[in-house]
Amino acid sequence: MKTKLLIFILTILSLLYCLSINAQVTIGSYEKPIAGALLDLKEQTPSGENTTGTKGFGLPRVNLKKQSPKTPSALSASIGGSGDWGLEEHVGLTVFNNDPTCYPIGVYVWSGQKWTSLGKQQIEDGSYESDVEALKLFYNSNPSNTLNWDIENGDPTAFTGTIWAKDNICGNHRLKRLSVQSSNITSDRGINEMSQLTHLSITSNQLTSLNVSANRELINIYCSGNSITSLDVSQNTKLLDLRCGNNQIGILDLTYNLDMTRLECQNNVLTTLKIGNKKDLTYISCGTNRLSSIDVTQSPNLVYLWAATNKLTAIDLTQNIKLTTLALLGNQLTSLNVALNKSLTYLVCSQNQLKALDVTQNTLLATLRFGYNQLAAIDITQNTLLTELTCDFNWMTQSDLDNLKANNPNYCNIASRKVTPQYIPNTTTSTSLVAPTCP
Known part of the structure; x- marks a missing residue:
């Protein structure tokens, strides 16, 4: 053991001596280093020929514990050392981290401020x-x-x-x-x-x-x-919940946010809303914007959709069979198909241009509001759970209003009813009609 230690010391002393004379050194051979090389690793073959070494260069193997140590003692401790290591003096120190507990395995170089990876492995940003x-x-x-x-x-x-x-x-x-x-x-x-x-x-x-x-x-x-005025979330691919209402945003692209579950973007100036494939999305509030269209066909688990006060002329809800709340008032809809939305309990579509509305399949409805449209009649015989009915300012006649009660045994049990006044058909002039009376 003493002999090996002595040889090692003599080797180091010889190396230092050579460096002091020539400022260049070769390890593993007596051949001079190549021009421009401070240190040249070569290997002498059994035949005595000097060749370029074929054996690898081993770096110190450490357990990197802290990427950005701020003090000399923290620098040494970051790779399992002790004492004080000057932050600037050790710039260029190169080690091999072989413990993936804190940082990926690979080669790291001390930059003076942090350990920088030389590989492609991803290190957690910052500190x-x-x-x-x-x-x-x-x-x-x-x-x-x-x-x-x-x-x-x-x-x-x-x-x-x-x-x-x-x-x-x-x-x-x-x-x-x-x-x-x-x-x-x-x-x-x-x-x-x-x-x-x-x-x-x-x-x-x-x-x-x-x-x-x-x-x-x-x-x-x-x-x-x-x-x-603008919000780019294309890099936030882990985003689940975005609430950006009451701003001045004009375009919102959620194409890359595949895992989103909730979106609130109401009261903006949106003209474009790209929702894309959102299998987990259950809640959308996008009312009071300037949307002329909205595509929710790739959101099959949608439960809540509030898109009131926009410029929608049509909407496809055939893929949203889990919807319970739907608000589309204040748009430009001329038709609305909710036949497949049998879970609806709340439907508001007032202030559109609807001439017909079929809610016979929506037997769970508790709230139905479709005032300020152009309906001449509606069948609510299947909506026995209604607690609120608002259908004023349509084109219904006295006979149509009377049929609301005559054809619906539950009519008088509806707690909130607003069925008058009505417009004279094809006009916006109200006429004097009488709501059906209840005991």
């Missing part, structure tokens, strides 16, 4: 320190905010509206949730650097833009009540 810096940037970019964070001296994990998660194995705190509602926020700077965010709630502020393209872990985005 606790980068999340803190992102919070500071966000805070300082909103000088009139009402967050009351002690941004310089406070504990970031205790800031109101933030939730951090700690990796039980690697011990890295990461910012997971940011909730800053009604906090006088005018800038989104810093948010896109919070790479591990899963929940963002920034409702009721003064944002005009929101960049979440780098926040690829986001599951929930709540940004209603701002003045946002």
Whole structure:
């Protein structure tokens, strides 16, 4: 053992001596290094011929525990060392991480600020320190905010509206949730650097833009009540719940958000809403926009659809057999087919241009409102569970109104009934009719 140690020491001393004289050295051969090489690895064959080495170069094998250590002691500890290692002095230090517990297996080089992977393996973006810096940037970019964070001296994990998660194995705190509602926020700077965010709630502020393209872990985005003019969520493929109502958004493309379950985009200026394939989508609120069409045929589990006050001229609901709530009032519909929507309990289609409406298959209906259309009659004999009926301002005659009661034994049990006045057919002039009386 002592002999091997002595040989090793002599070898190192010889290497240092050669470097001091020639500034170049060859290992494994007496041949001079190639021009331009500070260190040349060669191999001498049994015949004595000097050739390029065929054996590999072994890097130190370490267990990389922290990607962005900030102090000399943290740098050494990050790969299982001890003592203080200068951050700048060790730039270029190269190691091989052979433990995938915290980071993927592969070659890493110290850049002076973090361990950088030389391979294609994906490393979790950012660190606790980068999340803190992102919070500071966000805070300082909103000088009139009402967050009351002690941004310089406070504990970031205790800031109101933030939730951090700690990796039980690697011990890295990461910012997971940011909730800053009604906090006088005018800038989104810093948010896109919070790479591990899963929940963002920034409702009721003064944002005009929101960049979440780098926040690829986001599951929930709540940004209603701002003045946002555009919103790109194409990179947020894990998104489940998007609530962006009460803004100024004109186009919303959800093609890449395949797992979404809930969408609220009401009270915008939407002219285009691309929903795409959404097998898990159950809830859509897109009322008070400028939509002339909406395609929900690829959302078979849709239960709730509120698309009132738009410019819809037609809608296909044949694939949405689980719908229970449907609101289409204030559009330009001339026909509406709900024959396959047998789970409906709430149907509102007032203020359209309907001349007929068949609800005989919708036996679970409790609320039916179709006022301000052009219907001359309607059959509600199968709707025995109705508790609300509104059909005023259509083209019904006194005889049609009387038949509502005569043909429906449940008519007088409907708690809320509004059947008059009616328009004179083919006009918008109301006529004096009498609603059927009940005991």
